[in-house]
Amino acid sequence: MPATPSPGRVGDVRRQNLALVLGWIQGRGGATRAQLAAESGLTKASVSSLVADLLESGLVLEANVTRDGERGRPGTGIVLNPARGALAAEINVDYLAVGVLDFTGELLFHETRERHNRGSKPADVLSLLVAMAQQAATKASGAGVELLAGELTVPGLVDAERNVVLAAPNLGWADVDLSEELPTLLPDAPFGVSLSNEANSAALAELWFGHGANHGKSDRFRDFLYVSGEVGVGGGLVIDSQLFAGPQGHAGEIGHVVVNPDGPLCACGGHGCLETFAGQDAIYSAAGIEQDSNTGPMALLLKRAHDGDDLAVSGVEQAGRYLGIAVASTARVANVSAVVLGGHFEALEEWIAPALRRSLDHFAPGLIPEGNVAFSGLGRTGALIGAAATSVRRILGNPYELIP
Incomplete structure (x- = not known):
């Protein structure tokens, strides 16, 4: 019968240390061997050996890096390989x-x-x-x-x-x-x-590159609900700067939070889901826009909203109202106090933001502070x-x- 592998085997420890050193290099945007030894707690000899392996693998490169707070010539640092x-x-x-x-x-x-x-x-x-x-x-x-x-x-x-x-x-x-x-x-x-x-x-893109990113910003969000607006409405929960997906990986499905029990049938088989009021199809329908328009439905919606068309504006505002109901309910359950919106919500920010704010203030006053409703800047690439x-x-x- 084969022996049970020990978690303390030399190979396992080396695997962990390689990942540890790479994590420090990624987090610092590059570091010298001396910095890596000091911050990781590993010996200089161990760091040098690990770095040699990483250089040979092609995952990292040597480059000149400036030591924070130090004068003189830049040191030779280790950076992730952009190739x-x-x-x-x-x-x-x-x-x-x-x-x-x-x-x-x-x-x-x-x-x-x-x-x-x-x-x-x-x-x-x-x-x-x-x-x-x-x-x-x-x-x-x-x-x-x-x-x-x-x-x-x-x-x-x-x-x-x-x-x-x-x-x-x-x-x-x-x-x-x-x-x-x-x-x-x-x-x-x-x-x-x-x-x-x-x-x-x-949501992870927003955490690492957007409103949750740690780039010396004191106002970054560590806990937030991300809401994605496309044909459907999706969501992701970030708790303590980590994606919280739940035991089966399905947490954050805000698009199927029920916001009106008497609402229409949803693609999921339920009734009155947020998606039936705030998804693209629902907004176009409420705004009186045909989806086979030669102009493109979103372009037409934006034009009509800019022109002050009552039906277009009211359709977007209805989506914002129901979005506020779903965000308020989710935020109470998940204990988050910030929301970031992407997808078509980002494109419709001018009209949907005030409606969402009014809805949040009505259904959950004080739960989401004024500055904690944000719109993603990543667009469709998020x-x-x-x-x-x-x-x-x-x-x-x-x-x-x-x-x-």
Whole structure:
């Protein structure tokens, strides 16, 4: 009978220390060997050995870095290698997207293709997305960036362990097994391709690069609800600067919080969900806008709202009112006092923000302070950035896979 592995084995300790050192390098934007030894608590000899392995793996580079508070010539520091990166792919109801993020957190390029995916067969959608991913990988290679991992993010509940889309009502998908299709997005990636929920990915992007990011800002949000507005409405919960997904990974589904028990049927099978009042289709309908308009429904909605069209403005304000009900209820349960809105809520900020504020003040006075209603600045790239950044962190958390 084989012996049970001991958590204190030399190999296990070295794996942990490699990840520890990489974490310090990422968090500091680069550090000298002396700084890494001082901050990690490891000996200088251990740090030098670990850094040598990381340099050989290609995950890090040597560069001149300035020591905080010190004068003189910059020291030789260790930084993450910008020639390494990750791919992100997104399936949404009305578009497909791919993007490449390097290890410094820069979105090198991305592509979005408008497409009606509702009711489409998963195989048909994946074949198109694979072609887009291949083009992105070719561009990355041409720019000298090696892609080590990828992530596909979708607007629905997922089982990330089994690579199964459990339910994506607005796509018409249920129990879709993608375990064979995912690797085809990036066949040669040593860390493979994972699966995630679109709103959770966007929430992580907001945490790491937006209102939750620690860039010396005293007003950053450590606890917040992220709300994603697309054809559906999704959400992600961030607690103590960590994504809280719940025991099955489905926490934060604010789009299916009931805001009107007598409301219309939702794609999830329930009635009166927030999505039936604040999703794109619901807003267009309330604003009297035909979705087959040649101008494009969102462009037309924005034009009419800017022109002061009563029906357009009231349709957006209705969405803001019901959004306030859902945010107030969720914030009370989750004990958060900030909300960040993305997707079409960001585009409609001028009209939806006052309506949301009035709703919050009416239903939950004082719960969400005035300055704690924010709108994401990441636009449509939020979910892509979050998905790719998750892959980067997955790599950095397990660098031993690349150590020769």
